[in-house]
Amino acid sequence: MSMCGRRPRIALNALLYSRSLTYRGAGVSHYIDGLLRALPESDPASDYTAFVSEPDLEIDGWRLVHPRLASSKPSHRILWEQFAQPSALKRAQADLVHAPVYVGPLHAPCPVVVTIHDLSHFIYPELFQPAKRAYLRAMTRYTAEHAAAVICDSESTRRDVLRILHIPETRTHTVLIAADAEMQPLPKETVARFKRERQLPPRYILCVGTLEPRKNITALLKAYAILYQQNHSIPQLVIGGGKGWYYRSIEQQVEQLGLSKQVLFTGFIPQNELPLWYNGAELFIYPSTYEGFGLPPLEAMACGVPVVTSNKSSLPEVVGNGGVLIDTSNPEVIAREVQLLLNEPELLDDLAKRGLEQARLFSWTKTAQQTAAIYHAVLER
Numbered sequence: 001m002s003m004c005g006r007r008p009r010i011a012l013n014a015l016l017y018s019r020s021l022t023y024r025g026a027g028v029s030h031y032i033d034g035l036l037r038a039l040p041e042s043d044p045a046s047d048y049t050a051f052v053s054e055p056d057l058e059i060d061g062w063r064l065v066h067p068r069l070a071s072s073k074p075s076h077r078i079l080w081e082q083f084a085q086p087s088a089l090k091r092a093q094a095d096l097v098h099a100p101v102y103v104g105p106l107h108a109p110c111p112v113v114v115t116i117h118d119l120s121h122f123i124y125p126e127l128f129q130p131a132k133r134a135y136l137r138a139m140t141r142y143t144a145e146h147a148a149a150v151i152c153d154s155e156s157t158r159r160d161v162l163r164i165l166h167i168p169e170t171r172t173h174t175v176l177i178a179a180d181a182e183m184q185p186l187p188k189e190t191v192a193r194f195k196r197e198r199q200l201p202p203r204y205i206l207c208v209g210t211l212e213p214r215k216n217i218t219a220l221l222k223a224y225a226i227l228y229q230q231n232h233s234i235p236q237l238v239i240g241g242g243k244g245w246y247y248r249s250i251e252q253q254v255e256q257l258g259l260s261k262q263v264l265f266t267g268f269i270p271q272n273e274l275p276l277w278y279n280g281a282e283l284f285i286y287p288s289t290y291e292g293f294g295l296p297p298l299e300a301m302a303c304g305v306p307v308v309t310s311n312k313s314s315l316p317e318v319v320g321n322g323g324v325l326i327d328t329s330n331p332e333v334i335a336r337e338v339q340l341l342l343n344e345p346e347l348l349d350d351l352a353k354r355g356l357e358q359a360r361l362f363s364w365t366k367t368a369q370q371t372a373a374i375y376h377a378v379l380e381r
Contacts, residue, residue: 007047008379011094011110012036013085014050015070015077016101019057028101028117030271030295031153031177035100036062038368046372049092051085053077065092078135082106096148096375103139104147111148111378116140118153118292119160124214141165148378151175151371153293154314175370176317177293178362180271183302185356186279194276201264203235205338206281206305208269208296209288212244216287216310216328218253223334225257230335234342235282236262240269278303283341283348286310287328294318298362301355306348308337322358323351 017032040048040061049063053070067088070080085105089097096111097104104112121128121136128136144150144165150172152158158174161167195202205224209215217239224237237259254263269277278284284300286309294315297307307323309315316325324341327333341347 007045008376009047009049009093009095010039010375011089011092011097012039012048012050013081013097013099013101013104015053015067015081017050017052017054019054030180031115031117032100034177034180034364034367035098035371038364039372042365042368043372043375046375049094051088063092095379098371098375099143099147102136102143104143106142112143112146113149113151113374113378114143114147115151115153116144116157116161116292118157118290119164120214120290120292122164123160123290127212127214147171148381149173149374151374153177154291154317156314156317157292173370173374175367175374176362177295177367178364179295179299179302179359182272182275183278183299183359184275185304186275191276191279195280200238200280201236203282204238204264204280205235205283205285206238206240206277206300207285207287208240208274208277208300209286210242210244211239211247211250214288214290215241216289217250219328219331219334220285220287221250221253221257221259221263222331223338224263225259226331226335227339228259228262230339236264238264238266238277238281240266240277242268274299275303278305281305283308283338285334285338286315287334288315289313289329291315291318297323298359302359304352304356306341306351307355308334308341319355320358320361322355 014032016028018029036059048061049065051065051067057064067080069084070077082105086107086109090109094110097108099112099114102116104114121133125133144167150161150167152161152174155174158172161172207220211217227234254260278300284305284307286297288310290313292314297309298318300307301322307319309319309323310328311325324337326337
């Protein structure tokens with residue numbers, strides 16, 4: 001497709017992209033990374049420019065621009081996005097800009113496409129500091145109302161956008177994301193060596209996610225206490241995730257339940273190590289009550305690990321027939337399901353196979369192709 005005889009020029013605000021192995025390299029950075037890797041190959045008819053804060057980056061198919069003022073400080077980044085980005089878009093002769101994390105420039109010189117990952121700042125306002133919550137709410141609403149297209153990570157998030165932000169249905173699109181290619185079954189010897197090096201229990205149940213209320217760790221711990229009372233030889237529970245403000249109450253709960261020796265908290269797990277942790281688990285459990293997409297269950301399925309997760313929000317879309325969907329608000333239901341699976345190795349094997357099949361339905365190529373199709377539909381309009 002040509003723009004007055006030339007190729008379309010598409011810009012991506014990738015300032016939140018990070019190659020760091022800390023939490024900065026997870027979450028929305030994972031989404032931006034997937035687009036940076038897959039878009040040029042999926043859409044060779046367009047020219048791509050990314051605004052990045054990471055130094056010394058080179059990415060095939062991208063012209064990279066390093067704005068001087070957009071440092072890693074959130075206030076500097078926000079100022080650049082709102083006051084300097086419009087000029088940068090003009091200089092790049094951008095025909096369209098993609099804001100991949102909720103907020104686009106108020107005065108863009110070209111159409112804006114925005115991605116909304118979830119609406120937790122509307123649904124769980126208590127999880128956010130007041131100033132951040134007010135900014136995110138106001139700017140997400142404004143950007144969505146003025147965007148040429150709104151991309152949502154799941155149909156569940158799209159329904160939230162329609163219900164809470166009242167965006168016309170014709171401007172909202174569901175584009176599912178994917179797990180990294182590194183998420184795959186690994187050789188048994190590799191996993192065994194990793195467990196020995198980390199002094200991990202030979203058998204464990206794994207949960208991965210930031211320790212905050214909507215991850216529903218409380219119900220998981222109560223369920224595990226029920227299981228441990230019934231059978232002291234149950235695999236240990238390993239919980240991997242950054243320590244949110246909710247961490248202290250979880251720690252206290254572990255002590256009150258008498259599980260201090262049975263529950264292992266790993267802290268944040270770097271992305272490059274995650275496949276090893278997944279592969280080492282007997283079962284992956286994700287009791288979260290609200291997710292815009294819910295990447296950990298998909299990663300676990302891609303690694304060939306049986307998955308039990310919540311039947312709420314986007315999780316049924318992600319897991320499909322590849323995992324067990326239950327009411328995770330009820331600890332007794334969680335305990336019953338986990339006990340049933342641990343007692344039936346054939347069920348676990350079947351679940352692992354189904355999970356692998358489900359995970360194959362997702363790919364960054366598919367995500368990028370659908371995203372590029374939205375860009376071109378906007379440009380044609």
